[in-house]
Amino acid sequence: MLSVENLSCVRGDRRLFKELNFSLENGELLYVHGHNGSGKTTLLRTLCGLILPEEGEVRWNGVNVRSLREEYTKDVLYLGHKNGIKGDLTGLENLRISSILDGFELAESSAWKALEDIGLDGHEDLPSKVLSQGQKRRVALARLLVNQAKLWVMDEPFTALDKGAVALLQSVIGAHLDKGGLVVLTTHQEVPLTSGRARRLKLGWRD
């Protein structure tokens, strides 16, 4: 269970949000929405521990994530604006190195399978820099298929994806929720969920 208490964040001298409270149970999804600059990305980065909150705390199963450290990062998977893949490495290499860093070794055959499932068959062993935007995104998303993390934090995961990939990602998120996983995501395109319970959080003051 993820809970946020009294969270406030400041970027530069601007207060993005303050006294934010919410909690997310297993199997729930949280849509964070708000206008540009309302602090969605900052909130997401704070949730995974990349940014230290000005005030308040983020708790994972009731414990402050700052004292959990590696115990927490093991449970979190963050997909940001940047794909986090190396252009000079192939999809396979990218997927295998990120798995090792996440703490488990991925057999080459499973890596091939994951990339095929995410719709990259025939492109698995090309350097990622020659792939299109959407295909690069898919390489990054392949991590979702192999990772054991419980909490997925995703910043605009649907950008650059075609219709087929959006549907695929939707079903992957649905399956994760069914398994009792948690998802926090921001999006501008409303994407209906196939299953699981969704909640909303609005940041900013504008409509």
Add this chain to the structure above:
Amino acid sequence: MLKVFLWVVRRDLILSIRRRSDVFTALFFFVIVVSLFPLGIGPALDTLRQIAPGVVWVAALLASMLSLERLFAADHADGTLEQMLLTPQPVALLVLAKVIAHWLVTGLPLALMAPLLGLQYDLSWQALEVLIASLLVGTPALSLIGAIGAALTLGVRGGGVLVSLLVLPLYIPVLIFGAGAVEASVSGLGEQSHMSMLGAILVLALVLAPLATAAALRVSAE
């Protein structure tokens, strides 16, 4: 843990091989700067012999600094660095792996190239041996110390100049004992004491620099 370490070293080596041009710039810079001095000063062998250790070491310092930017900048730009900060692995361990991979492609070739360049300065074989040894012990320390500066200036405008202002003063002890070792050996005083100091600096950097770099990376990622 060791497995992760080796994977990161391997990853960075593969990336360096696929981007060879980046790797060679620092090495060529070193070769050219060291070669310029004999050309500029002329065939005054006594003078050349005297300035050789200093020139080679200063060039090594500058070349090492030049290559620092490559250490984290690319990973920062494509988001792989923030992914590394979010893994359950200790960040200092990943930093150490990256620095070692960086040293293998920038520092090590420099040390191996040095005797060839030393010949232009009419250094004796004995002095050349000490030069290689001092570079082999000193350049990893340069990479480790430089990593702190590289991490602190990540994403800062004009980071290249800033990194030299931050890092060069910290390089001074390595320069003094590195060049000093060769000079002491040439003058017959024996290089042991200088080499021991150089070794001590390396051990200290090995223990403390990855921790400091990891902390700096966390700050830069915010």
